[in-house]
Amino acid sequence: MTYDPSTKKISGTPSVTGWGSDETKDFTVTIEAKDSANNVVTRTFKISVQRDTDSDGTPDVTDTDDDGDGVTDTEEIAKGSDPKNPNSRPMGTVTPVSPTTISNPTQTLIDENAITNIVITPGNTASTVTVDTSKLPNGVTYDPTTKTISGTPDVTNWGTDETKKFDIPVVITNPDGSKVTKTVEITVQRDTDSDGTPDVTDTDDDGDGVPDTEEIAKGSDPKNPNSRPIGNCKH
DSSP: OEEETTTTEEEOOOOOOOOTTOSEEEEEEEEEEEOTTOOEEEEEEEEEEEOOTTOSSSOTTTOSSTTOSSSOHHHHHHHTOOTTOTTOOOTTOOOOOOOOEESSOEEEEETTSOOOOEEEEOSSTTOEEEEOGGGSOTTEEEETTTTEEEEOOOOOOOTTOSEEEEEEEEEEEOTTSOEEEEEEEEEEEOOTTOSSSOTTTOSSTTOSSSOHHHHHHHTOOTTOTTOOOTTOOOO
16 A cells, blocks of 8 residues: 555555564554644554455455365364465365356445445356345445445435445355355445535535535535535625
């Protein structure tokens, strides 16, 4: 990840190589701001990165089969094989079919923008897929024929929230009756004024020309363009 001093933004995609036996790596970042009088304010924040050995979208901390070899971690640990190595399996274990894959299982997008299609592909074509559609955002559907989740979120119950996270359980039932549960995660960001900048980073959520900080300080509603501080007229 990198820091751009011109935009004052930290961005990028973490790529941890020294996992060792860890499943989570915490990175503490210190920010120092200094004004013209050399007064210094220091803040810190933490970025937690979760390991995903088999790259299936479910982090090892919650995945019951970290390496996706079809043998549960508990069984591998009990029988002395490595739960993070797909080529290490308990003695006598038959190599299973390929694990289930889910494309784009974790994504964040602005409300009223289409999600990237999520396609569920079982390792065994005879397996059945069940998606808890009651957990999908309004406007997003699941097609059991193509095993695809698609659509455009349209959140109507924002309340005071600026983001809504939807965790959708996906259950794969194999021909032998065994089940594997995965979770699809869709995070929707509110965009009150539909300007393409989500409220979490927009300095004027309702686009009325008055910054959110000023509206909050003066008691008006930063998410209502018809609510402005007394004396602020919209031109």
